[in-house]
Amino acid sequence: MAGPISSDAKPRRRLSRQDRHEQLVRVAWRLVREEGTEALSLGRLAELADVAKPVVYDHFGTRAGLLAVLYREFDARQTALMDAALLDSEPTLASKALVIASSYVDCVLLQGREIAGVIAALAGSPELEGIKRDYRTSFIEKCRRVLAPFSGKAGIPAAGLWAMLGAADAVSEAAAMGDISAGQARDELYETILALIARSQRRTG
Known part of the structure; x- marks a missing residue:
């Protein structure tokens, strides 16, 4: 009990x-x-x-309905935090990359370890997995729009954006678990974003 x-x-x-x-x-x-x-x-x-x-x-x-509400609330909080920070940021790659990195990590840390459990539970239901995927796709598209002015002519490859999201998840979870510091998580994600844009600028097609 x-x-x-x-x-x-x-x-x-x-x-x-x-x-x-x-x-x-x-x-x-x-x-x-x-x-x-x-x-x-x-x-x-x-x-x-x-x-x-x-x-x-x-x-x-249902329990699945409750999990969906919790995840959507986390999504809404993360989106609002990032949108507000982007509005206040400078029109430079460094500023935009820092906002994306800091907002993602900070929102996960604000929610604490519990969000990892909710995300894991989402994987047990196709419907809930769909909710998570919709959010992740939306996040990637937002990052593409924000970073597009700094990318090469061929644009930012979708695979690179998904890799960036994977890195964001990994370092944020590590920071939430205490394996690395919040500052280390933000710095690593920031450098990942800069590297993604640098690679896009070298693409020819």
Whole structure:
């Protein structure tokens, strides 16, 4: 039986549907952080949030639905963080590359180790794997647009962008696990982006 973790034990009050949804998502993230993704179930979430099970089922439907919501929230946070930083950045390759590297790593670190568990759980469902792939494709296209002004005439190869994303995932996870520092993760990803653009400038077709 799972050990107790802190709960939102407060006098009950009727929340709006949106407020209740946000509360359940917060509790779900804490559950993943403190007990692991394996412990995440709608029943356990209802227990920790101090609500009836039908309330949780009404919001998420299934465990897969809950996982999808958590991943989409992470996606939205990462996108907002990067978009805001890109707007404030200088129109130089160094500035844009630094924003991409820092935003990606920082968002993973902000969410902590729990996002790795959610991402791993997504692989168990074709539907959820599709959600993850859609986000990754969108991220790659955004990077292509941001970096296009600095690339060679032939553009940035798709394989290079996917390799960049793989590096981003690897160094961010390593930083979240404490295997490398956040600064090392950002620096390595930054250098990877610069190398990608340098290679594109040497392409002839």
